[in-house]
Amino acid sequence: MQTLSLLQIAPTLAEFFKVHLVSQARPVEQILDFAYSHNPQVVTLVVIDSLDFLFYFDFADELERIHDLVERDGVLFECETVSSHTTPAIASILTGLRPESHGILTGEDVGMSNVNSILEILEDEGQKAAAAIETKGAKPLWGRISYVFAVDDREDIFEYDELITTHTVSVLKKQDLRLMFSHLRAIDRFAHRGMDLSVAAKVTNENMRAIANAVGERKGMLLICGDHETHLKDRKAKQASQGKAPATVPLIVCCP
């Protein structure tokens, strides 16, 4: 398996959609070959917060639908991360730039950057983009891309992810849509709070099942990735004592 960087996702999408994006990272030929051979009408990118490579395999039973997507007709890559925090990591996924280049490091920086994401670049080239994300992240996209679904942060993270999933499924019915971006957060919330991760993994798996079905109905391509290592207190202590390198995250490319 080839090791990639999360920075390569945006340049790969830019190459596929034939739009110009400035990045030091190179498009992934294998993903482009996969895309050209399937000729998808729409691409959906879902970031599963805190889904890292170890977690993906440790919770393979709970994440069975996601593993199934790889096994049926998909490709799994291992990606180096660029940050251990959500905001800069997602900004890097969407821009192809390192955090020091895009400058979006905290919630306060969102909307202050003059760097365009692949969503805005696509829209500027006349191809419709959509996002279903937390309200603070959604604000700078209002008026910039065709479809923006803002979901307020809340205590009930399952309700939050359900709303993200519902919006994602519904916008995929738009025939003119070319790129959809969504962000699911239950695993990250459960990891931070030391709650039962198998429960969060199962709920995430069901949300991905619904999204994959909707992508399949549109003959679309689905990209699923994590944003950073799973923030587990136990594991971090273990890794520090063993001197292990920071975790990688999975990137799944499939046409469900």
Ligand SMILES: [Zn+2]
């Ligand atoms: Zn995160």
